[in-house]
Amino acid sequence: MQLGPTGPATIRGKLGAAACMLLASVAPAVARADPSGAVTQVDGTLLLYGEQSRTKVAEPTVRVTRLQPSGRSLSGQVVLDVMTGATPTGAMPPGVVDSTAALPPDEAPRVQTMTAASGGGGGGGSEHVPGPGDIPLAQFHDTRVALDAEWHEPITNIFGSTLGGYYSREKDYESVGASGKLSLDFLHKLTTLTLGGGVNRDHVFPSGGTPLPLSDGTVLHDERNAKDVTSALVGLSRVITRRWLISVNGSRTYEDGYLTEPYKVVSLIDPATGYTTGQITEGRPSTRQRTDVMTTMVYHFTSDVLHLSHRYYWDDWGVRSNTIDLKLRHDTGDSSFLQPHLRYYNQSQADFFTFGLVQGEPVPTYATSDYRLGPLSTATVGLTYGFHVPEQPGEFTIRAEYILQFGKGHPDTAMGVQQDFDLMPPVNIGSLVAGYSVAF
């Protein structure tokens, strides 16, 4: 993402264009029929996402799928992300408001005056001066376009393959990827084994150049940084009873290349007072191996359907997490349903996560203050309402969710005035997704 001036008119224009694109793509869907028996399905969604005092996102998505009677299908999808707002820089609360009041004359000001945050790369972002106990934020705006295509081919009646390709681009990030999956049904077609793999060749090109890790922001070079991602998946799903289905998936992902967040910083702290005395850029290892095991259960009660899943995740950066997700679909009539949703997520911090470094002590090999690698939890409550309009094709869905993200913001290692501050203040997030799906 890149920081820069955020004009309301510009954002409004982009959102308007996005909404028009969504509607224009879905509207013609209603009136055609194909004598070959093939079906065209059009799905559209619009996401509106907002964090309190932080990031706002609008994301329209359109997907078109052509389904052949043989089971073959080809689909294409376009996503537009319009993002704006503010994001934490990683710095701690400065501790003082006056940038010169408590400073020896030969030291730099303590208060982080963030200009063009995303780390100080170019772009001329708006200036933000935090209060003494406030987490420093940086303004940003960006637009991301993502395209993907998928081709599914049944090879026999028990063996199928899926190939996919992906491309996305934003101001400082580009991603190109491909994936493939094979699935095999056996044991009376009540058990399915899935094997999959994917590769991504991504590039990061920070605004203003790539900073030297763990430095004062000195620009290392102005070139693209490669980031390769390789992933593999093994999955087994099984029908247990007429009402009960279970799936277990394990996946491993290996990342190699530029994995540092170029705009994030780590504060330097005066151990006596807890005031920040400066900041350095963060630095992360150049490889990461992630593994997860996810179990999903679907159970059909008399009418309602329960979806329950658990994911355990671990990686070689020291992050461990558990995620529990529960959805209960309740039909409210022949053509409508309600689906409450609960999710809880809890992670441990990465080995090299720190809220700040002590001024004057040796700098470690790796360090980040990115809260997403910190001791973090997320709780989600949501509700989906889906319905068909009588005499009209297609299904509408509207989903609203509230997400609370919080962490252990009073670490034992806090020094001086930092002990009075919440270093990971709760973040309130709301999202709304409107969707329409029609086949013809």
Added chain:
Amino acid sequence: MKTVRLLTPANALARAAWLAALGALLTGCAATKVKPWDRDLLAQKKMQLVTHPMVNAIDEHIYFSKEGSTGGGDVGGGGCGCN
């Protein structure tokens, strides 16, 4: 630095449920009882593992951008500068 192990009661319950599910998955006898003519409920869209893939993808993207973990059920898809 020390890695924190997560063994809260909720996580312990989740692991117990996970082991029970794995046991059921690996037990072959139950599955053969479901005959083709008994698959009416299983054929419903609401019994799919992912009923609304696009909304699910939106969720995955949100959580990927806000948390330190990723994965769960699929491969491929694209990278993002958001995390």
